[in-house]
Amino acid sequence: MxxxxxxxxxxxxxxxxxxxxxxxxxxxxxxxxxxxxxxxEENTGPETALEEIYQSVEIRGIQEGTDELLEEKFQIDPSLYTENHSRVADGSYGVADVLILRPAEGKADELRNALELAKVSRITEFTNYDIYNSLELAQNGEIYEVGDYLVLTMIDNGDQVRSIIEQHILQQTTLNMEVSAVAVAPVS
Incomplete structure (x- = not known):
């Protein structure tokens, strides 16, 4: 042969x-x-950020911020967002709220306003019941944009929390862009 x-x-x-x-x-x-x-994605994204953030939170009464809970507690209409990654304290032991929401198309301004109202709601709640510095945390709460998400944080160590969120969401965004580039890459 x-x-x-x-x-x-x-x-x-x-x-x-x-x-x-x-x-x-x-x-x-x-x-x-x-x-x-x-x-x-197993190691990036909003859910991973929340897991990392809440590993060190010692406040009891933290619950998943379901669509129903956000609507009931903060009057945030679920039609304003397409993704919800949130944790919310029940308020009995203080505040440690992080809401990471992807606005529905054309609804970013409405969602930002709803997050502002959620912050005001927490400030009002803790005006007469300031446990574990919750009033100050609510007053210093921040609303900001990271990638495609709007974020509301009312939690201790806000700068560190923001850094964790940015790291995980931006890492996910970069990964998704790389995957998209690979998916359309020509075969040699």
Missing amino acids: KIPSLVALAVAAAVAVGIPAGLGGCQPVEETAASSQSQG
Whole structure:
């Protein structure tokens, strides 16, 4: 058998048996991109930021800020946002609220106003019941934009919390951009 025939036979055998993906096997770009995205998203994004933030929060009564809770407690209409990543203190032991919301298309200004009203609501709540410095934390609460999200923080160590949120959301945004670039990359 000639050498070119051996090479052709080896290639045919490799294709028939399948080359493991880690050794340069054929895998659609979309699958590779999706795998990279899911692996990266496990360590980035709003939920990971919240997990990191609340690891060191010692206030009891922290609950997930569901759509129903945000509407009931702060009158934030769920139609104003498409994603909700929030934790809210029940208020009995102080304030430690972080709301990370992705505005619905064309609703960013309305959502920002709703977050302002949520902040005012907390200030009012703690005016006569200032436990664990909650009034000051509510008054110093911040509303800001990170990537595609609007964020309201009323929590101790606000600068550190903001840094964590920015790190995780911007890291997720960068990862998503890289995955998009890979998904449309030409095959060589």
